[in-house]
Amino acid sequence: MSLTARQQAILDYITETVATQGTAPTRSEIARAFGFRSPYASECHLKALEKKGAIELVGGAARGIRLAGTHAARPAELPLVGRVAAGSPILATEHIERHYRIDDSLFRARPDYLLRVHGESMRDAGILDGDLLAVRQTPEARPGQIVVARIEDEVTVKRFEQDGPRVRLLPENPDFAPIEIDLERQELAIEGIGVGVLRDLELQ
Amino acid sequence: MSLTARQQAILDYITETVATQGTAPTRSEIARAFGFRSPYASECHLKALEKKGAIELVGGAARGIRLAGTHAARPAELPLVGRVAAGSPILATEHIERHYRIDDSLFRARPDYLLRVHGESMRDAGILDGDLLAVRQTPEARPGQIVVARIEDEVTVKRFEQDGPRVRLLPENPDFAPIEIDLERQELAIEGIGVGVLRDLELQ
DNA sequence: CGGATGACTGTTTATAAATACAGTATCCCG
DNA sequence: CGGGATACTGTATTTATAAACAGTCATCCG
Known part of the structure; x- marks a missing residue:
């Protein structure tokens, strides 16, 4: 069921009010x-907007208008992991430099954290x-993927790259040598697989 | 002036309430x-929180608690520009594929849009x-910067790169030739200068 | 034509919520 | 030791707000 023009305008007003004022408007303010x-x-x-699922009304509460879908649209907060100390888990609090909000639809696979390379x-x-x-934090990788590994x-x-029990971790630079690992020994x-790259081009 | 432990706890509660409920709590709810x-x-x-600048109280309004700094922390919505048709401005609506929310502190310079390379x-x-x-949309560039140019x-x-009236647009790939432009002719x-790079590593 | 829907007016009422006052208790600082 | 800041209790008052009723006036649709 789609919204009428008037309903859309009112929904827009509510959305804008929430964005700028930080709180939903009252009935009188809308009026x-x-x-x-x-x-x-x-x-x-x-x-009408509630019946159509565009908002949710909280009964008895002042300014109790909740925008539907706001929850899902909020971009995820990704922790930025700097250098990882030996022996400690990647996401240990002391490695986390700060958090960045990034639309998780930016990458086809949803990331769990950012790692500085x-x-x-x-x-x-x-x-x-x-x-x-x-x-993306996962213990499994497929050949060709860029992985975060701990050796x-x-x-x-x-x-x-994998060939049976023999795993190869390939650099993408002829100055570096591949790492060969025999999983049996x-x-x-x-630690995870790379799903995206972010670079800050500094402007000198 | 820093917050006391109690004040911090209450600020955290307000922040959480805004995030989960979409609206600030009332005095009774906090109590x-x-x-x-x-x-x-x-x-x-x-x-006390208002005096210390952590929040802003809207007088006479129900749930009128505004979190300070929320404004700045809100990630910007960057339009993604796909292929640009000849003769039309970059940010023409028909080029905009979608919008992404990205923390603008991710880059040292604040970007205005995303361009697919x-x-x-x-x-x-x-x-x-x-x-x-x-x-970042700007008509001026300094030597060494990565620019979006229209020729x-x-x-x-x-x-x-610039040398008086002679501008050189350098590719970073030996298979491509530099472009030389005499500004007098x-x-x-x-169109702007590149402030960051984003890549989606597809997982096949 | 007649009924359904949308978009309102004007008014009322109960409740939600902001805001204030007068205290009490604790702690730290000079 | 006294003053100021912090952290409350209990009560009170006013204002803000949600929520409802009974209508009016269009528009669309079969």
Whole structure:
């Protein structure tokens, strides 16, 4: 069921009020904004909007208008992980430098955190020193994916290739050597897979 | 002036209420949450928080508590510009594919829009085909910056170098030739400068 | 034509909520 | 030791707000 033009206008007004004032308008405020001489006109529109699922009315509460879908549209807060100390989990609080809000629909896979990349080993994949890698936390990787791996307490970003029990972590830079791991002898912890890259181009 | 532990707890409660309920709590709701037997206790804390600049109280309005700084922290909505048709302005509505919310503190310079990059000409600068370039709209560029330029109705992304009236737009890929422009003969429109790069690493 | 829907007016009422006053208790600081 | 800040209680008052009723006036639709 779609909204009428008037209902849409009122929904827009509510959305804007929430955005600018931080709180929903009262019936009287809506009436004033639209020139209604009765707050009951607003009431009727709100009821219609609620029936159509555009808003949710909280009974008995002042300014109790909740915008539907606001919850889902709110962008996720991604923690930025700086250098990871040996032996501690990636998402330990002491590694988290700050949080960034980023629309999670920006990447096809939803990331769980941002990791600052150090070094030039993935240069030819367009991942440079200082870039932020958006990482999805998962212990499984498929060949060809860019992974965040932990080898002997060192966290590294490489391209993942697997051939049975033999895993290869490939840099994307001829100056660096691939890392070969025999899963039967050595341990390899996949911390996550890269789903996106963010770079700040500083303007000098 | 810093907040006391109690004041911080109450500020946190307000922040959380705004996030989950979409509206600020009343004095009574705060009192209920903290076990105060009088709403005036909440009132005093709110006044203290206002005096310290943590919130703003809207007099006479129900639930009139505005969180300070919420305005600045709200992530900007950046329009994503796809292919730009010849002769039309970059931010023409028909080029805008969608909007993304991105924390503008992610980049040192605040971007105005996102532009999808086509081609491999900036490969060695870590800007690959399909990447999104966060662009700050400005007609001025300094040497070394990555610019969005328009030459004969074609929009292109290159590194900017200038030597008096002679401008060079440098690709970052040996397979591409630099573009030389004599400002006294040819026209060059700088649409903006690149302030950041965003890439979606698809997971196949 | 007649009924349904949308968009209101004018008025009323109960309740939600802001806001104030007068105290009490505790703690820290000089 | 006294003053100021913090953290409350209990009660009171006014204002803001939600919510409802009974209508009016259009418009659309079969």
